[in-house]
Amino acid sequence: MAQVYIPGLLRELTGGRETVEAEGSTVRQVVESLGRVYPGLAERLVEQGRLRPNISVAVDGEISSIGLLEEVAAGSEVHFITAIKGGRCARRS
């Protein structure tokens, strides 16, 4: 199980919980299993099969450049982070 940190703005979907556990050996699988437990959460993270432009994912402290394809180990920390990508804010109006 990976330890997933839910950003403040999405905690309404996890009943206020900051960290939750989720199954999966890739970020994509983690998001899918989160979505099964917390309806609506997956849609806030993923759009058309890719991470939304304003969301980055960090696995074990490092922002991934391959997003949903990043591998996740048992006990990994997964952070979904808003607004940062490649050192510059992702943006879409």
Added chain:
Amino acid sequence: MSTQYTVVGTRPVRHDGADKVTGRAIYGGDFTAAGLLHGFILRSPHAHAAIKRIDVSKATAYPGVKAVVTADDMPPAPGDKIVDLGEGETPLSYVRGNVLASGKVLYKGHAVAAVAAVNPHVAEEAARLIEIDYEVLPCTLTAPDAMRDGAPILHADLRMKELGQKTDRVSNISDHFRHVMGDAEKGFAEAEVVVEGEFNTSTVHQGYIEPHNATALWNNDGRIHVWCSTQGSFVVRDATACVLDQPVSQVKVTPLEIGGGFGGKIPVYLEPVAALLSKKTGRPVRILMSRQDVFEGTGPTPGSHLKVKIGARRDGKIVAAQAWLAYEAGAYPGAMVGPGAMCVFAAYDIANVVIDGYDVVVNKPSTAAYRAPGATNAAFATETLMDELAAKLGMDPIELRLANAAKEGTRRADGPKFRKIGCVEVLQAMKNHPHYSAPLGGPNRGRGVAIGFWFNVGLPSSCTISVNADGTVNLVEGSTDIGGTRTSVAMQAAEVLGLRAEEVLPTVVDTDSVGFTGVTGGSRTTFATGWAAHDAAQDVVRQMKERAAKLWEAAPESVTCERGVYQSNGHSATFRELAARIGETSGPVVGRAAVNPRGVGGSFAGAIADVEVDPETGKTTVVRFTSVQDAGRAIHPSYVEGQMQGGSVQGIGWALNEEYFMNGSGAMVNSSLLDYRMPTALDLPMIDTQIVEVPNPAHPFGVRGVGEANIVPPPAALANAIHAAAGVRMRRLPMNPPAVMEAIWRKSTSPDS
């Protein structure tokens, strides 16, 4: 330190050195081609205006003119197409809109039209004949002004994003985000000492000495060839292709030598315009920016407005911190407020934190990265308050920082935990540095310290190494070399191969000739392209072992390689001896690697600054300065020191003098290097350096990357030194003589300030 290495940690002469001291090196602006035409870009005289009509007929008819283009000559931007051009994702319409304005101009200096002619003077004369009817609109120039209700709106289609949710609100605030960790309210309730302040930093420019340039040929086969100075040839390729709606394979970018960038030579400005002019004329077109164009049309760093509050217990433990950051993105969304928010408290282990960030568009040039983008602004606030906190607690400012320093496992407010970092080691090196305990040596002097953090980035890099029969190798890479990275990359290959640095011959090639390579930025080149060189060299070693096995009729796995000497069952040959015989085995040996590395190691830097403040004029003179930085591993210590010295001096300029001085109608009134006063040799002392090495455990040689963190501490260190010297707390950059004088007067007239 690096005793196990023979090349890493030494100081060879750079491979491109002779070309650069003889004037032979060809920079972007030096490039020429048969039939070359010269372009000129006409820019908006207004900070905010609707374009009602453009009439190019007089320019087109002017003798010597070959073509005129406007935004109408660009393919239309599909409304919602998002592109990633090396600095994160952005709507294509914004990229196109900044290259040539369509419908509206959003800052003075915004490009509107371009002319190609037989020489640059004719092109400029003709461009001045272009008639444009503008409807001048009210402008907004600062984040606080642009955020208020009723402010002039830059983008009618920009909807504010609030905490991750799109809203219907049309606003100049593109984004508001928040990082929360613990309970800041509860933390402040526990705090026994609280310091807080409101801070402002001015818009400043990267200030590279070489203006932007580009030459483009839209060839008769449909392919576009671009020659330019850039931090990322593949970014230029992709951006040019996007803007012109061409497949990336139709664009070839040859990066020429680059005269400084510091983040500002990542965006494209001229390349698509030169290509459009070339398409219309069938000839290569070169465009060079003037210095005024560089100031008014290219990426400054955001001006920023910050409110920061820090609470601590009497024993010095920080228990809560709060930050409110509003950064000016310039004309298009994308201020570096995200990284600013990630860095604002990154140096410290604090349980209860809340950080709000606002990305705000204003009528100034669209901002670009500038060395640790966003972090310097944030550290100015935090590190000034840390100095105040130390004073209130009666603690030594370095001891206070050590008591709260981030370590491996410390969680940042934006979520992730630090891996191995050198924050404590940098602080200890500062504490033990002779400078910190040296006498000040005169009246009106003071000493200040500050630290700073920058993440560094990974990103893809590609590299090939081919073996020459004389025992040298050719290394091909795609990272444009701003400051000696050919050498720091080649040295890593040399270390693996057991060669001398001079025996590895590095070349930076065009986008057709090497695998994708990300920008030279984010302190990544020695880290990531160096890693690619390491891996490509290992690939060479593997193949050389096979060749040795073949020559010696031995099993490949029996061959060992130690510092370039290959051995098996009594046979022994040096790399050079084997290289001479590879033709006998089975032809050329070419090693290759393409990496997208994880394991980026962030870097901490610190500054100790002594200043003398003239009580009569408010002028601050830096009398001694020491920069300390964790390099992970210094591949070429001289160029590490050079990064530290250069970053420190840019920070000193930002702190004491540099600013975009805007008049009320949004015109920059100091857009020359005389009036935008960057530090000269006469303004500075020697810049002492101390390299700290806390190796990055993920990198083959322990490299972290040293390009950026060094600019972060100086403004706060100087503000703290000014306080020590003159008793005034500076809340605004630049801390130029009028600002310091005013603070001194204010103090003398109001005893409680």
Added chain:
Amino acid sequence: MQSKVHVQTTINGEPREFLCEPRQSLLECLRDTLGLTGTKEGCNDGNCGACTVTMDGRVVTSCLVLGVEAAGAEVTTVEGIARGSALHPLQRAFLENAALQCGICTPGFLVAANALLEAEPDPDEQRIRLWLANNLCRCTGYDKIIRAVQQAAREMRGANA
């Protein structure tokens, strides 16, 4: 198009002639007409020093000199600093001290520093800083440039002793 003036001059010891419009700067003539692109343009208004050359021994920013003014003058550019195939002590010192990063300002620094050391073989640090104050460098913070000039001065004094 303006008609052009025929200019005869000496550049790096060689007689040269070129045609230029009266409004063209010496910088433009050197770079675009004569192909001497070692002299760089950073601001075109005399404030960055990247285009520094000497004219009859005087240090000038070539962007503020007209091409026609070079008539009859002796001009030295960065391309004239090396001694044949051997680097000048200043050039070597810049390389050994890592006194350049991007290198765009280096030609101007070399020309200006060379003029200093020809006039004053033993300048102190402040004198070097003052002399080079019209040459901007944004990469190095000047530290290693000053040290390189000091090293070259020492070597040149030693060679002349």
